[in-house]
Structure formats: structure tokens, C-alpha cells
Amino acid sequence: MKKRDFLTLSDLDRSEIEAVLTRAVEYKAGRAAGFGSNFLKGRTIGMIFNKPSTRTRVSFEVGIYEMGGRVVYMSDEQTHLSRSEPISHTARVLSRYLHALIIRTYEQAEIEEMAGSACLPVINALTDRHHPCQVLSDLFTVRERLGRLDGLKMAWIGDGYNMAHSWIQAATIMDFELRLAIPEGYGPDPDILDQARAKAGKPIVITRDPLEAARGAEVINTDVWASMGQEEEEAKRARDFSSYQVNSRLMAEAADGAMVLHCLPAHLGQEITEDVFEGPRSFVFDQAENRLHVQKALLEFLLNGPPCRPASRASERLSD
Ligand code: CP
Ligand code: NVA
Numbered sequence: 383m384k385k386r387d388f389l390t391l392s393d394l395d396r397s398e399i400e401a402v403l404t405r406a407v408e409y410k411a412g413r414a415a416g417f418g419s420n421f422l423k424g425r426t427i428g429m430i431f432n433k434p435s436t437r438t439r440v441s442f443e444v445g446i447y448e449m450g451g452r453v454v455y456m457s458d459e460q461t462h463l464s465r466s467e468p469i470s471h472t473a474r475v476l477s478r479y480l481h482a483l484i485i486r487t488y489e490q491a492e493i494e495e496m497a498g499s500a501c502l503p504v505i506n507a508l509t510d511r512h513h514p515c516q517v518l519s520d521l522f523t524v525r526e527r528l529g530r531l532d533g534l535k536m537a538w539i540g541d542g543y544n545m546a547h548s549w550i551q552a553a554t555i556m557d558f559e560l561r562l563a564i565p566e567g568y569g570p571d572p573d574i575l576d577q578a579r580a581k582a583g584k585p586i587v588i589t590r591d592p593l594e595a596a597r598g599a600e601v602i603n604t605d606v607w608a609s610m611g612q613e614e615e616e617a618k619r620a621r622d623f624s625s626y627q628v629n630s631r632l633m634a635e636a637a638d639g640a641m642v643l644h645c646l647p648a649h650l651g652q653e654i655t656e657d658v659f660e661g662p663r664s665f666v667f668d669q670a671e672n673r674l675h676v677q678k679a680l681l682e683f684l685l686n687g688p689p690c691r692p693a694s695r696a697s698e699r700l701s702d
Pocket of ligand 2: 508513543544545605606608609610645646647
């Protein structure tokens with residue numbers, strides 16, 4: 383049995399996602415009732431974060447502590463990765479100490495290389511390309527509120543970046559329709575989109591018209607206009623995205639009772655107006671909380687795999 387990583391949402395199939403979401407329901411109910419878990423007792427999880435984080439870092443750390451585990455938190459700057467120690471060497475060293483590695487960084491290729499050289503599970507805590515932990519958790523939040531995922535119409539309003547990519551992958555695994563309103567020049571990666579369209583059971587539509595995307599949608603989803611690492615583009619993006627705002631006019635097009643999601647942090651008055659963010663259709667804080675429950679279930683799923691058996695010689699592939 384090969385170790386499992388979670389580098390993109392497509393690393394889990396439908397039945398595995400359903401199992402994780404169902405287990406997360408138990409974790410959520412158990413926490414509310416005061417029950418804990420000792421699943422991670424005696425295990426230590428590494429976290430390498432090269433970008434800021436409030437939700438992902440804290441929800442993973444708290445989740446790991448509540449499961450009886452321990453955390454070592456690092457950034458590249460605090461390791462020899464900043465002094466050109468190869469990722470593959472770092473991966474093999476960390477495999478000797480840790481039981482899983484959670485990474486937030488820029489290039490997807492960095493986490494792929496880490497996962498390929500480590501014999502422990504590697505989890506993507508956000509790259510420029512994907513944010514699978516967030517979208518896995520968002521699937522939970524939608525299912526929790528609307529009771530299902532299949533057959534829904536989901537709208538994405540904004541940037542065709544990491545969050546949009548993970549939603550596009552979600553649409554290939556679950557059976558919902560996805561309409562993305564994205565300004566010209568900010569579209570999703572064509573490879574991700576083409577692969578998804580070839581697999582998805584329902585349409586994945588890209589439009590320049592946010593109202594068209596929102597029409598009849600049960601879920602309205604948005605994200606910042608300028609992501610981490612794009613700070614210098616903020617002014618240009620604010621102009622280019624100005625008509626891609628989740629506001630009451632857009633919500634009027636959505637289905638009755640439509641829910642609004644935003645992975646946060648939010649910029650009120652930019653991608654979402656304050657009245658919608660604070661309004662009755664907004665579930666953004668449930669969404670943030672659910673990261674905790676879903677990631678516990680994800681850790682349990684990934685760490686149920688084979689024990690890490692690091693190879694001694696450089697020529698041996700640790701992940702084989
Ligand atoms: N949604 C999300 O990933 O938030 P953080 O950047 O605070 O982790
Ligand atoms: N697209 C955003 C998501 C933040 C959780 C970013 O990458 O900054």
C-alpha cells in the first residue's frame with residue numbers, strides 16, 4: 383500500500399471524500415459534546431508555512447492538539463531550505479522525525495517534490511495553484527446546510543486562481559454544476575479546466591457575466607481579488623474586478639435561500655459588500671470553523687496508511 387498525499391482535491395476520489403466528510407460530522411459532534419480523540423497520540427506533525435495564515439494554521443494546530451498529537455511549526459526561512467538545501471534532502475530528513483507534513487507555499491512543484499521524496503503524507507495547505515483543504519471543508523459546509531452536493535448549482539465570482547482551481551476539481555468529483563464569472567485575463571489554468579471538463583458529469587461554465595453565473599445558484603462563492611504574493615497588483619486588480627462583487631444585486635439573481643461562502647480573509651466593499659457578508663445568507667464563519675473538523679478527519683484518513691519506512695541510501699526512492 384502506497385502512502386497518501388493530499389496535494390490537490392483530485393487526490394481523493396468520491397467515496398473517500400464522502401468518508402472524510404462523514405467522519406468530520408462525527409468529529410464536529412464529538413467536540414460539541416466534549417469528546418476528544420487520541421488518534422495522533424505519540425505522533426508529531428510538521429507545518430512549513432511560507433505565507434501568512436490565520437485559519438489554516440490555527441485549525442490544523444488546534445485539531446492536532448485535540449487529537450493528542452504535537453506540532454513543529456516552521457517556515458523556509460527557519461530551515462536550511464532558505465540556504466538551498468534541496469527539497470528532496472529536507473523531505474528525507476523530516477521523514478525520519480515526523481508523521482506528516484503540512485505545507486503552505488508558492489509553487490505547487492515544491493510540494494510535489496517534497497511529497498515525492500518523503501515517505502510521510504504531505505498535505506497542501508495552499509499553493510498558488512490549489513487550496514484543497516479549504517474546498518474539502520467547503521463541501522462539508524454546503525452539505526451541512528443544504529443536505530447534499532449533487533444536483534446543486536454553484537457559482538464562483540472572482541479570480542480563476544487557487545480556490546477556483548480546487549472548486550473546478552471538486553466539480554469533477556461530485557455531481558454539481560459550476561458556473562464561474564471571471565474577468566478576462568484572470569481565467570483558470572487551461573489544463574486544469576480541460577481535464578475537469580473531460581471528467582465532469584455536469585457543465586463547468588466560464589462567463590464574464592457575474593449575474594449569469596449567480597442566476598438560480600444555491601451557493602455563491604468568492605475570494606479576494608489579490609491573493610497572497612499579488613500585493614503589487616492590488617490597484618490594477620481592484621479596477622479589473624470591480625464588477626465582480628458579491629452584493630445584493632447579485633444575490634437577487636441567486637436561488638431562494640442561497641448560501642454565501644468566502645474562504646476569508648475578506649475585503650468588505652471589494653469582492654463582497656458588508657450587508658451580504660453580515661447577512662442571513664452568509665455562512666463564512668461556519669465555513670472557517672469547519673476547517674477544524676474536516677482536517678481532523680483528513681489527518682485520520684491519511685495517517686491510516688502504511689508507516690513511513692525511510693530508505694538509507696540516496697539511490698532508494700522513499701515513496702516507492
Ligand atoms: N482560508 C484560509 O486559508 O485562511 P488563512 O489564509 O487564514 O489560512
Ligand atoms: N486566493 C487566496 C486564498 C486565501 C485563503 C490567496 O491565495 O491568498
